[in-house]
Amino acid sequence: MPVVDLELVRGLYKTAGAVRLKLDIAPRFKPGDHVVARNINPPGHTRLPRYIRNKRGFVERDHGVFHLPDARVAGQVQLLRGRERSGEPLGTAARGVRIRPPGQHGHRHGLRGTAQH
């Protein structure tokens, strides 16, 4: 007798481990804003690659609210990259923004709370 069946797997595949959050946080940036990626070097997990740290660009698109990957790894120091609001956990949720370096159309950097494999 199988432990799991195809329907169970289909359901899980769609919903389990979802990284989006149904949380209404006001965005700190909007498309068109000029931003600078922080130069953080956390010993734990981050989705901010070295090639983008300290780089300037402008916000192209807002992807909505996601878990902050840095904060989701058990036991590691949380970075306050997320939005700080009273009543909400610090550093655990962030609006994903997509930035584009000035003058380089078509070349996109993702500054997101999460990203694809």
Place this chain on the structure above:
Amino acid sequence: MNGIHDMGGMHGLGPVVREENEPVFHEEWEGHALALARAMLGGEHFNLDEFRHAVERIEPSRYLRSGYYERWLEGTITLLLEKGIITREEFDARLSDLAKRPRGQGEA
């Protein structure tokens, strides 16, 4: 972490070689590695970020020698052990059993 996985911008690694008509899996075990990781994620034994971090923590020279699903398998094993889902003793005993079998007689 400023690990070996964070390769964007590195020089000397050569061009990305794309395989023509690449199969979904090169070997059957890769499918098992994918299924195992997905099952663990689906069962919420760990989350995607923990999984990525486990892969990022692979020792650099081994990371560079490993294929994609080898890294998935190693990340999964690391978390299974760290989370206490399996013990080091169970894992070693199982490896020892498998090592005794003639090649080609593995099981899922």
